[in-house]
Amino acid sequence: MKPPPPKFKRFSCLSLLTSWDYRQTMDSYDVPESTPSASSRPEDYFVGATPLQKRLESIRKQTSFIPTPPRRKVPQCSQLQEDVDPQKVAFLLHKQWTLYSLTPLYKFSYSNLKEYSRLLNAFIVAEKQKGLAVEVGEDFNIKVIFSTLLGMKGTQRDPEAFLVQIQSKSQLPSENREGKVLWTGWFCCIFGDSLLETVSEDFTCLPLFLANGAESNTAIIGTWFQKTFDCYFSPLTINAFNLSWMAAMWTACKVDHYVATTEFLWSVPCSPQSLDISYAIHPEDAKALWDSIHKTPGEVTQEEVDLFMDCLYSHFHRHFKIHLSATRLVRVSTSVASAHTDGKIKILCHKYLIGVLAYLTELAVFQIE
Amino acid sequence: MSVLRPLDKLPSLNTATILLVGTEDALLQQLADSMLKEDCASELKVHLAKSLPLPSSVNRPRIDLIVFVVNLHSKYSLQNTEESLRHVDASFFLGKVCFLATGAGRESHCSIHRHTVVKLAHTYQSPLLYCDLEVSMLITETNTTLGCGERVVSTQWARRKWLSKDSVSQRGSF
Numbered sequence: 214m215k216p217p218p219p220k221f222k223r224f225s226c227l228s229l230l231t232s233w234d235y236r237q238t239m240d241s242y243d244v245p246e247s248t249p250s251a252s253s254r255p256e257d258y259f260v261g262a263t264p265l266q267k268r269l270e271s272i273r274k275q276t277s278f279i280p281t282p283p284r285r286k287v288p289q290c291s292q293l294q295e296d297v298d299p300q301k302v303a304f305l306l307h308k309q310w311t312l313y314s315l316t317p318l319y320k321f322s323y324s325n326l327k328e329y330s331r332l333l334n335a336f337i338v339a340e341k342q343k344g345l346a347v348e349v350g351e352d353f354n355i356k357v358i359f360s361t362l363l364g365m366k367g368t369q370r371d372p373e374a375f376l377v378q379i380q381s382k383s384q385l386p387s388e389n390r391e392g393k394v395l396w397t398g399w400f401c402c403i404f405g406d407s408l409l410e411t412v413s414e415d416f417t418c419l420p421l422f423l424a425n426g427a428e429s430n431t432a433i434i435g436t437w438f439q440k441t442f443d444c445y446f447s448p449l450t451i452n453a454f455n456l457s458w459m460a461a462m463w464t465a466c467k468v469d470h471y472v473a474t475t476e477f478l479w480s481v482p483c484s485p486q487s488l489d490i491s492y493a494i495h496p497e498d499a500k501a502l503w504d505s506i507h508k509t510p511g512e513v514t515q516e517e518v519d520l521f522m523d524c525l526y527s528h529f530h531r532h533f534k535i536h537l538s539a540t541r542l543v544r545v546s547t548s549v550a551s552a553h554t555d556g557k558i559k560i561l562c563h564k565y566l567i568g569v570l571a572y573l574t575e576l577a578v579f580q581i582e
Numbered sequence: 583m584s585v586l587r588p589l590d591k592l593p594s595l596n597t598a599t600i601l602l603v604g605t606e607d608a609l610l611q612q613l614a615d616s617m618l619k620e621d622c623a624s625e626l627k628v629h630l631a632k633s634l635p636l637p638s639s640v641n642r643p644r645i646d647l648i649v650f651v652v653n654l655h656s657k658y659s660l661q662n663t664e665e666s667l668r669h670v671d672a673s674f675f676l677g678k679v680c681f682l683a684t685g686a687g688r689e690s691h692c693s694i695h696r697h698t699v700v701k702l703a704h705t706y707q708s709p710l711l712y713c714d715l716e717v718s719m720l721i722t723e724t725n726t727t728l729g730c731g732e733r734v735v736s737t738q739w740a741r742r743k744w745l746s747k748d749s750v751s752q753r754g755s756f
Contacts, residue, residue: 450689450690451690452689452690452691452692452693453655453691453692453693454692454693454694454695457693522657526657536658538656538657538658538661538693539605539656539657539658539659540656541655541656541691541693542693554690
């Protein structure tokens with residue numbers, strides 16, 4: 214009978230190494246938010262720590278307090294407010310809107326809307342007449358209308374959305390028809406709780422501004438608002454990370470009939486001219502792919518979004534041997550809405566209007582803060 | 583062959599070797615050139631690699647520092663880095679590995695969230711440095727962001743926010 218193999222005896226000189234346990238530090242990405250054990254370890258053991266080791270420990274301590282990134286987001290499907298009349302908001306759909314984020318308005322009042330219309334009208338006329346020879350043209354017969362958009366809000370706390378329109382007045386007073394709408398802009402706030410909490414009574418928080426029409430008009434109106442309410446507009450760009458979230462969330466939405474194919478546009482930076490790659494998928498196939506990935510109903514996680522995009526990338530790579538993940542996602546277009554990285558959006562489905570706007574409001578609030 | 587070990591070769595006299603690992607060749611080349619231009623007490627050698635593992639056929643000196651360059655504009659570079667990290671021996675992470683995140687300045691082009699790289703560096707207990715290797719664009723971007731920042735501070739809301747107590751904690755992002 215063979216004697217049992219001798220057990221490995223620990224040498225006393227190895228005691229230092231065993232106390233610095235690598236297994237705990239070499240975890241995969243599920244690092245807990247606060248790591249008290251990691252930061253309490255170091256200097257007790259390494260009596261003769263070199264300056265490099267001490268620096269490493271200090272770096273470790275600094276990075277142990279990482280704020281958690283948003284891991285779960287609820288796709289805002291079918292949370293349509295009862296008050297929203299589909300006919301009234303129909304003019305908001307199928308139009309390309311340019312996005313801006315807006316800091317809270319100081320001393321804005323919903324009861325003074327007529328007054329604001331008058332002032333803005335005068336301002337626009339004055340601006341347009343600046344530097345031009347005195348000519349009475351069609352351009353100057355404009356009418357500015359301020360109106361509230363009822364029901365365009367996420368919670369009761371959100372302030373009412375309001376709309377500004379520039380209409381051209383018809384020349385002949387006998388004809389009583391409405392002039393053509395030259396420019397539309399609207400301000401809204403959907404689920405803006407994080408911003409509303411920090412703000413005092415004098416301010417009205419409407420962080421998302423959407424504009425459709427000539428750039429010159431947008432600039433003039435922006436200047437008037439900035440002067441009157443001491444706020445600041447800045448263009449809202451959507452980066453590739455958020456575009457992929459939008460793609461996943463909008464693909465997840467149930468739509469009765471698909472009006473558009475699901476399309477992605479990537480921009481490849483190369484000289485002399487950048488290359489664009491467009492990838493179009495049948496919307497039902499995209500939905501089938503999403504359904505196979507999606508686990509918990511009502512919640513969308515970062516992992517699911519990454520997996521969805523990775524599936525598309527690997528499929529493309531299999532056929533064309535091009536790594537789409539090395540390029541930049543520029544545009545996402547689905548049956549619910551389409552978004553461009555420059556901050557342009559078009560909403561196609563009224564059912565998910567609030568949902569789309571909620572995500573955009575979040576981006577706007579993030580940009581302000 | 584496949585795993586890089588820090589102590590498998592003898593060190594060369596008065597020489598330090600740095601290995602840069604990243605998907606973008608042009609950026610790595612630029613970084614390497616600028617590093618070589620700097621004054622160094624000992625001789626500096628810079629090796630460039632697209633990914634690990636390195637081919638074993640080449641005779642190379644002992645690697646003293648590995649720098650993983652992650653481009654925040656490209657998910658592919660992050661995936662490449664994660665793949666390469668598997669081929670590095672655990673003892674390298676005692677201060678011989680560093681992560682370099684490039685492209686954080688152009689927020690609109692980022693397809694990776696900043697926290698992902700921060701978590702990666704934290705998991706591997708190695709320092710993370712931010713930089714921008716596309717220098718000419720950085721200047722324009724910095725001016726734009728500084729410009730916006732100055733304007734926002736002058737509004738009523740911003741003034742009150744700065745005066746309030748939690749303004750300090752909110753000044754978080756880069």
